[in-house]
Amino acid sequence: MADWGNLKRLGYFAAVVECGSFTAAAERLGITKAVVSQQVARLEAEFRTALLFRTTRTVRPTEAGLAFYRRCAAILRDAEDAFGELSETASEPSGELRLTAPLDYGIGVVVPAIATFMQRYPQCKVDAVLSDQTLDMMARNIELAVRVGWITDTQLQARRIGTFHQWLVAAPHWQADVDRLDGPEDVARLPFVANTILREPLRWRFSRSDGEAREVDLPASLLLDATLPVRQAVLMGVGLSVLPDYAIADDVAAGRLIRVLPTWGLPSGGIHVVFPTARFRPPKVRAFVDLLAEQATRPFGHFALPPSEQAR
Numbered sequence: 001m002a003d004w005g006n007l008k009r010l011g012y013f014a015a016v017v018e019c020g021s022f023t024a025a026a027e028r029l030g031i032t033k034a035v036v037s038q039q040v041a042r043l044e045a046e047f048r049t050a051l052l053f054r055t056t057r058t059v060r061p062t063e064a065g066l067a068f069y070r071r072c073a074a075i076l077r078d079a080e081d082a083f084g085e086l087s088e089t090a091s092e093p094s095g096e097l098r099l100t101a102p103l104d105y106g107i108g109v110v111v112p113a114i115a116t117f118m119q120r121y122p123q124c125k126v127d128a129v130l131s132d133q134t135l136d137m138m139a140r141n142i143e144l145a146v147r148v149g150w151i152t153d154t155q156l157q158a159r160r161i162g163t164f165h166q167w168l169v170a171a172p173h174w175q176a177d178v179d180r181l182d183g184p185e186d187v188a189r190l191p192f193v194a195n196t197i198l199r200e201p202l203r204w205r206f207s208r209s210d211g212e213a214r215e216v217d218l219p220a221s222l223l224l225d226a227t228l229p230v231r232q233a234v235l236m237g238v239g240l241s242v243l244p245d246y247a248i249a250d251d252v253a254a255g256r257l258i259r260v261l262p263t264w265g266l267p268s269g270g271i272h273v274v275f276p277t278a279r280f281r282p283p284k285v286r287a288f289v290d291l292l293a294e295q296a297t298r299p300f301g302h303f304a305l306p307p308s309e310q311a312r
Helices: 007-019 022-029 033-047 063-090 103-120 172-179 184-189 227-235 245-254 283-296
Strands: 052-054 059-061 095-101 124-130 144-149 157-164 166-170 193-195 203-207 213-217 222-224 241-244 269-275
Touching (some): 022 033, 095 283, 166 245, 193 227, 227 241
Parallel strands (some): 095 124
């Protein structure tokens, strides 16, 4: 009777068919040619069927061997999936996790998640790159990236973990001017701080609950290339700007910033975790993403202000 439990023997045979020789199959498997040859010969002896045509130059499957190889390949894929799923379920997160996130969202949400993650899994290390630039995940060997906004790279797998809203805000000393604004077009009368990391930093589409929508172009008084500098400039009274709620929720709640035209909404966006294409994720990646998804559902606003600003 055939030894059905010996998946290795099926793997040896499949490797010979795929490589076209015993020598190449042995090199791929990291064993000797003699072992591969013996195991394939045992298969043929057990089934009393020739599985391979052998010549001095090549090895190719017989008709029976080709049919058997197709079944073997399917069995081996299923076995690999089963072992992978079992390994993922049974393993504790460990090793170094490499990730990247935008600077503002990274400081406010990702770093607190990292702190909790490392307390929960002390055997893990984290190498995080916080940058507003979109990094090449494959070239940098990055296992996951947090993307805020709209996903355009279809080569990556993505999981949506949250949503953010955009608010038009200003420092309180602009209150009198803000009160005189009748609609989005009037915003152009006031200084505007533009975030050039955005695709269209000066064009904004406003909408209301009654379905009315207006698109306006705002002239920039100051151009900056990251969210945190824009926030700081607005806090210092340079002008108005559009900022994500996760960056300024605490500022609005504390009265350091005021919302402008709050009855007019701006486009919201998604918060995603993206991965290089792969069938399985290591336990450390799955555990961190689950934790980050929990963090993303909490109220936004995690930015610590310098003492001089806290006293304002």
